[in-house]
Amino acid sequence: MAEALAPSAGWRGDVRVVGWISAGHFLSHYYQLVLPPLFPILLLEFGTGYTELGLMMSLMYATSGLAQTPAGILVDRFGPHRVLFAGLALLAGGIVLCGLATSYWMMTAALMLSGLGNSVFHPADFAILSGRVSDQRLGRAFSMHMLGGTLGWAAAPGSILLLVEFLPWRIAVCLVGGIGLAFTALMWLQRHDFAPTAERRAKTAPRPSTGNTGAGLSVVLAPAVLLCLAYFILLSLALTGIQTFLPTTLSALHDTPLTVAGAALTAFLLGSGAGTIVGGLLADRYGAHDRIVAFGLSAAAAAILVVHAVGLAAAGLMAVVALAGFASGMTMPSRDMLVRAAAPEGAHGRVFGFTYSGLEIGGALAPTAVGALLDGGLEGLVLPSVAVILLLTVIAALSVRLGHRRVAG
Secondary structure (H helix, E strand, O other): OOOOOOOOOHHHHHHHHHHHHHHHHHHHHHHHOOOHHHHHHHHHHHOOOHHHHHHHHHHHHHHHHHHHHHHHHHHHHHOHHHHHHHHHHHHHHHHHHHHHOOOHHHHHHHHHHHHHHHOOHHHHHHHHHHHHOOHHHHHHHHHHHHHHHHHHHHHHHHHHHHHHHHOOHHHHHHHHHHHHHHHHHHHHHOHHHOOOOHHHHHHOOOOOOOOOOOOOHHHHHOHHHHHHHHHHHHHHHHHHHHHHHHHHHHHHHHOOOHHHHHHHHHHHHHHHHHHHHHHHHHHHHHOOHHHHHHHHHHHHHHHHHHHHHOOOOHHHHHHHHHHHHHHHHOOHHHHHHHHHHHOOOOOHHHHHHHHHHHHHHHHHHHHHHHHHHHHOOOHHHHHHHHHHHHHHHHHHHHHHHHHHHHHHO
16 A cells, blocks of 8 residues: 655755755766766777667666656555665666676666666655645745756766766766765665654555545546646657757757857756746745646747747857746646646555656657658758647646546546
């Protein structure tokens, strides 16, 4: 039976829980990008091509995506804190094994193990935050959680490249993996911050005849949950397309210098991080989560269309792209609150795991689709396609509450 978590003790307890969980999310995203900067080294080490190295990463993401719903079931069955500790250990341990791998396939297997560990974060993290953080601060908690992941992405490339300036690449990779194992041990020592209390365990004991506790996989087939899945797939298609190919698209479309185009992507990510913080405040203050999402993604789509239509100078390009990032980032906490509202009691792990697998689905599809457009000389369709997908995401978000009402009725 699922174990609900008791709210933490006041704002200090909320800050402590959010800090630990966000730091773990930082590591989750950090490890996703720790190997790609080393591809030129790995190319020579294992005698492969970039296609094989890309496949290695795709298999890691596929493992993470496929395992998210089973991870959610384990979260509901055994408690999110236990599953989170196990996932952290697998994630970091897999990175250590990558540093020890002596062949391409050994590294691929180690990365898949790491992907398996990565699968627990969304269902476990959101179950812990939903159960431990006070309702009036939950939107800000979700924003800090998202910000932790964004900072992990931002920190990985520069830090690993700096390390390999002074250390052999294998030692550098083992070192960053070992830091994750040490963090897991520290987090385990603070396990009382995450574990459910006896009082809440008693309240969530099995009750015969209750059909709304989320038992079984059928809960993920509820209309609101399926709409959340569609939302995540569409959102990931749009944002992954931008994050992967924005510099290339700008260069092909407007002859933007690659240095400026790369800086534009950085501006988008920094804007997204800032927007996430503001979005947490909005989510807690106003609560109209579907409307916040609709406004933010519509504004992002409009900004992206401006970038498509106008060959902006560097300063103007940075400003408009940062605005698009800010507007999309602003929606993230409200997005998570929509999923929380769609999840029945006792099924937060399953619902978060199932819906967040949409991020992996979209992330797997977008690079191939955008790459095909660019290879076909259709760079003029890339940014308009992203804008259209964002508007379709708005429709999915506005439909979530309707689906939720149907379930409630």
